[in-house]
Amino acid sequence: MKVRAPLIAACSLILASAAADAADLVTVYQRALQNDPQIREADALRLASRESKPQALAALLPQLDASGSAEKFKSDGSSLFPSTDGDLTTFVNRQTENDTDTIGWQVQLRQPVFRWDQWMTLKRADAEVAQAEADYRFAQQDLIQRTSIRYFDVLAAQDTVDAAQASLDAFARQLEQAEKRFEVGLIAITDVQEARAAHDQAAAALIQAKRTLATARELLRELTGESFDQLAAPVDDMPLESPNPANEEQWVTTALDQNLQVISARLATDIAKQDVRVARAGHLPSLDIVATHADSEDSGTRTVTNPNTAPQVFPADADGKSDSISLQVTVPIYSGGATSSRVRQQVYLHRAARERLERANRETERLARDSYLGVLSEISRVRALRQAVESSQTALQATEAGFEVGTRTTVDVLDARRQLFEAQTNYARSRYDYILNVLQLQLATGTLDRADLEEINSFLRERTITR
Structure with missing residues (x-):
């Protein structure tokens, strides 16, 4: 009993640790929401901006x-x-x-x-608070997107490692068979050299893939403050849904009305306009x-x-x-021209704010159109790459059968394996790109929220991440 008790306790700790390291997309987002310095900075700025309203009101009170x-x-x-x-x-x-x-x-x-300047400052404070709220809401949506990108980058890197490992194992078996065939005189030494070169390239590709995976894991840890050994990945039958409504112009219109960066830029233009009025109040009694x-x-x-x-x-x-x-x-009479200079300065800043608003409108329209087309193209791409994987597997089997009867060479087999490896990695990446394009479209229209993550999360299952 004295030996088994510590053993049971140790096993319990190991199981608890393993359960703690397993996470899905919503769990990772929750960790990021708690630990990401950027979202905490945005929250602090929002709270600081709220204080502009009572300060402006206080100037009008006794x-x-x-x-x-x-x-x-x-x-x-x-x-x-x-x-x-x-x-x-x-x-x-x-x-x-x-x-x-x-x-x-x-x-x-x-x-x-x-005091005209104080009344204009009070009106300006309302727009400043509203802008701070819009900026914070955008920071929340941006965190969803950043978390999703880094989350699926880890999964994509893991897929590449798995495919590279499987390719290396296959090339190792191919090299072993080539060496045995060469020993009995069935193939030339060039076939062995081709197999060895392919094996060495696969080993180098695996090293690079593991390095990329380590970088992706660190980027996710930077965001969440934690490392995860298991992440949920999309299931094989994950649905591929087209944008609804299926009208690009409607998505663009919605984006221009609801995109939070556009709203923030619009409020910034109102603030700049109020600043002009505040500056002109320097001429009033x-x-x-x-x-x-x-x-x-x-x-x-x-x-x-x-x-x-x-x-x-x-x-x-x-x-x-x-x-x-x-x-x-x-009654202000003469201030050396300072008041007139401040008015001109605020007029120029208002002009700059209008240009920023125009730029935000154009960027949002481009983002909405690109994301809409991206979702449609990724749906077709996922389906095409899924078929490409199946075709590459069939082609490899046929090439290996031809190699056994002498109608195909070692080079043909190696090329077929490389094509299968490339098709598998491209297919895995395309599924993640589809999800990210969906989130990007929702971000462009200002509708991205936790419910969207939960919907995507329902089509994920856990998988182990290679260290």
């Missing part, structure tokens, strides 16, 4: 400020004063010293009445209501010293309070 001061004041000096003694007037030197403490405070309430209450308290002494007399000390205590309500109008 502003209450309080200030206080404490002052220690000391001074001394002398001055000449006239002194009359009978008919004789003389001037005497009088010394004066002041030593006072002053404590004061003030409260000011300012209510903006008319502003109007505020200002209410102020001030209170001050002085304490100290004032000492006066006359010649031949004792110093006289007077208190210097005083209290003061004041209240005022005013209507303040500020």
